[in-house]
Amino acid sequence: MSKERIIDFIEENKDEFIRLSRRIWENPELGHQEFKACEWLTTELKKHDFEVEIGTGGLATGFHGVYDSKLPGPTVAYLCEYDALPGIGHACGHNLIGVMSLAAGIGVSKVIKETGGKVIVFGTPAEETSGGKVTYAEQGLFDTVDVALMVHPSQNYEKSGTSKAMEAIQFDFYGKAAHAASHPEDGVNALDAVIQTFNNINALRQHTTDDVRIHGIISEGGKAPNIIVDRAQAQFYVRTKQTETLEQMVEKVINCAKGAALATGCRLELSKHEFGYANLITNETLSSVYNDNLIQLGVKEEEIKSGLSHGSNDMGNVSHKVPAIHPYIKVPNAPFPVHTTEFRDAVGSEDGMKTLILGAKTLAATGYDILTQKETLKNIKEEFENNQR
Numbered sequence: 494m495s496k497e498r499i500i501d502f503i504e505e506n507k508d509e510f511i512r513l514s515r516r517i518w519e520n521p522e523l524g525h526q527e528f529k530a531c532e533w534l535t536t537e538l539k540k541h542d543f544e545v546e547i548g549t550g551g552l553a554t555g556f557h558g559v560y561d562s563k564l565p566g567p568t569v570a571y572l573c574e575y576d577a578l579p580g581i582g583h584a585c586g587h588n589l590i591g592v593m594s595l596a597a598g599i600g601v602s603k604v605i606k607e608t609g610g611k612v613i614v615f616g617t618p619a620e621e622t623s624g625g626k627v628t629y630a631e632q633g634l635f636d637t638v639d640v641a642l643m644v645h646p647s648q649n650y651e652k653s654g655t656s657k658a659m660e661a662i663q664f665d666f667y668g669k670a671a672h673a674a675s676h677p678e679d680g681v682n683a684l685d686a687v688i689q690t691f692n693n694i695n696a697l698r699q700h701t702t703d704d705v706r707i708h709g710i711i712s713e714g715g716k717a718p719n720i721i722v723d724r725a726q727a728q729f730y731v732r733t734k735q736t737e738t739l740e741q742m743v744e745k746v747i748n749c750a751k752g753a754a755l756a757t758g759c760r761l762e763l764s765k766h767e768f769g770y771a772n773l774i775t776n777e778t779l780s781s782v783y784n785d786n787l788i789q790l791g792v793k794e795e796e797i798k799s800g801l802s803h804g805s806n807d808m809g810n811v812s813h814k815v816p817a818i819h820p821y822i823k824v825p826n827a828p829f830p831v832h833t834t835e836f837r838d839a840v841g842s843e844d845g846m847k848t849l850i851l852g853a854k855t856l857a858a859t860g861y862d863i864l865t866q867k868e869t870l871k872n873i874k875e876e877f878e879n880n881q882r
Contacts, residue, residue, distance in 0.1 A: 495604040496861045500790075500854050503600045510596045510853065511846045513537060518588035518841040521577030524619025527554040530575040534595055534616055541599045543614065550628045556616035557634075560602035566610025567639040567870055569860040570815075571598045572808070574620045574643070584837035585621065586646035586824070589849045594643055596849075597856035601864070608864040613638065617807070623768040624807025635814040640779055640863050640873060643808065644852045646840055647821035648828050650792055652784060653775040654800025656809050656819070657706065657732035658739040661767035664690060664750045667760040670723035680721025684714050686750075686759040687725045693749035694729075704734035705742055728766045732805055736771045736813070773809040774880050775800060776816035778873045779863075783818055786858040790851060796823070816877040822855070824848045 503510070517530045531554040535545045543558035571594035574587040598614035605612055615634070617625040635641060666687060671680030694707055701707075709729035715722035731746050733739045747763060754761035780800070788794050800820075808819040825847060827839035839845055863870055 495607055496858050498604055499600040499857045499861055502603050503596055503850060503853050503857060506596075507850045510592050510849060513595075514588045514592040514846065514849050515841060517575055517591060518583050521582035522575075523579060524576040524622045525552065525554055527575050527618055530554070530591065531556055531616060534573060534575065534591060537595060538599070538614060541602060543602065549616070550625065550632050550634060552618050552625050552628060554616070554618040555625050555629075558598070558614045559611065560598070560605060561611045562605045562609050564606070564609035566608060567863055568611040568613060568637060569601065569863050570613045570615055570635065570638045570641045571595070571856060571860070572626065572641060572643040572811070573614060573616045575616070576619050576621055578621060578832060581832070581834060582837050583840060584832045584834065586831065586836065586840040586845070587620065589646045589840050589845060589852065590643060591616075593849055593852035593856060596853035597642075597860060600853065600857035601860045604861065605864065608861065610864045612860065620807055624770065624810075626807035627768045627770065627810045630810040630814050635811055638815045639870060640776075641811050641815050641817040642779075642783070642856055642859060643819060644856060645819060645821050646824050646845070646848055646852075648823065648830065649821060650787070650797040650823045651821035652797060652800040653780045653818035653820040654773070655734070655775065655802045656770070656773035657704070657734060657802060657805045658736040658770065658772040658809065659730055659732045659805035660739055660743050660769040661765050662729045662731060662743065662746060663764045663766040664727045664729070665762040665764070666725050666754060666757075667762070668721065668723045668757070671721040673719045673721050677721060681723070681758045682721050683725035683757075683759050684722040686753045686757040686761070687711055687714065687727045689753035689756055690727055690750045693752055694746060697745055697749060701742065706730070706732040707746060730805075734772065739769075768807070770805040770807050771809040771813050773806065773817075773819055774812040775818055776812070776873055776876055778869070778876050779816050779859075780818045780820065782862050782869060783820055783855060783859045786862070787855045790854055790858070816873045822848055822852045
């Protein structure tokens with residue numbers, strides 16, 4: 494059976510995939526600076542006869558590798574992430590995500606001349622900030638893809654669920670400097686405008702729905718306490734359950750800043766400090782295929798939790814273009830939240846490497862099912878079309 498051959502291939506070559514994942518873990522790189530990881534991942538794809546292009550979407554550390562059977566059939570896409578967090582390294586487990594998708598794509602390529610179709614491995618930089626998937630989606634790179642898959646390490650097994658739509662807003666306030674002790678009447682305090690913005694937003698919270706999240710920082714607040722601050726900056730994330738409701742909430746938050754500018758006499762400039770993300774729409778039919786394969790590979794059904802909402806991620810943008818899933822896979826003996834030093838250590842450990850291989854096998858087996866089960870793919874596409882209405 495070809496599915497068994499794929500799983501056997503990943504098992505037989507697991508040491509190679511583990512070495513690659515640990516290498517990325519030992520060399521963390523921030524978003525859009527992942528030059529080493531990009532080189533190592535693409536070198537591995539080339540070794541397995543993928544046609545590789547670096548610089549996909551105009552992103553220096555983006556890439557995609559294609560293995561085409563030259564026969565009719567679906568196109569399955571696996572998405573790699575490989576950026577790290579500042580100061581804390583791979584505390585989100587992207588060293589596992591990138592290599593799980595890579596290994597799955599390579600595994601499927603070994604039988605695709607029998608199944609027909611095409612497998613694409615996308616390297617998507619900077620998920621933690623200005624996610625590369627946003628750029629790819631906007632440029633239509635998923636338009637010829639039938640399904641898109643990835644899996645994220647976690648403290649639990651969890652079905653693909655939802656994520657919030659998000660916008661990243663920046664407020665720059667400009668006032669007038671003056672001596673705070675001798676001539677305060679000559680100044681216009683930009684920091685006051687920032688503080689008033691926070692106060693206005695805190696008043697707004699009472700009148701938002703439960704799904705809304707608004708959180709921000711004062712990213713610039715002045716240089717010295719005896720100088721009236723002539724420039725101050727605040728950065729916010731605004732999140733809602735669905736992309737359709739985000740615009741209205743963003744407008745309300747912007748009005749909070751405009752009111753603060755008017756009250757203090759400051760000039761306000763609006764911008765975005767990162768890309769915005771759409772909400773994740775899980776394709777439940779595709780998710781069921783993945784979950785069935787996870788169970789077949791030894792995970793008990795009762796261990797797999799229902800899909801939840803996990804902040805925001807750029808896989809949401811992909812899910813509006815093509816049927817997609819973003820499930821979570823358990824790292825054994827690692828009951829730690831992501832973005833912590835404990836989780837960082839776990840995804841570089843032996844237990845983390847067990848997760849790597851299990852995730853790669855499950856993704857690959859799911860891809861094989863999509864390539865070979867026409868009725869399943871039809872149902873996946875029908876669900877996607879219904880969700881777009």
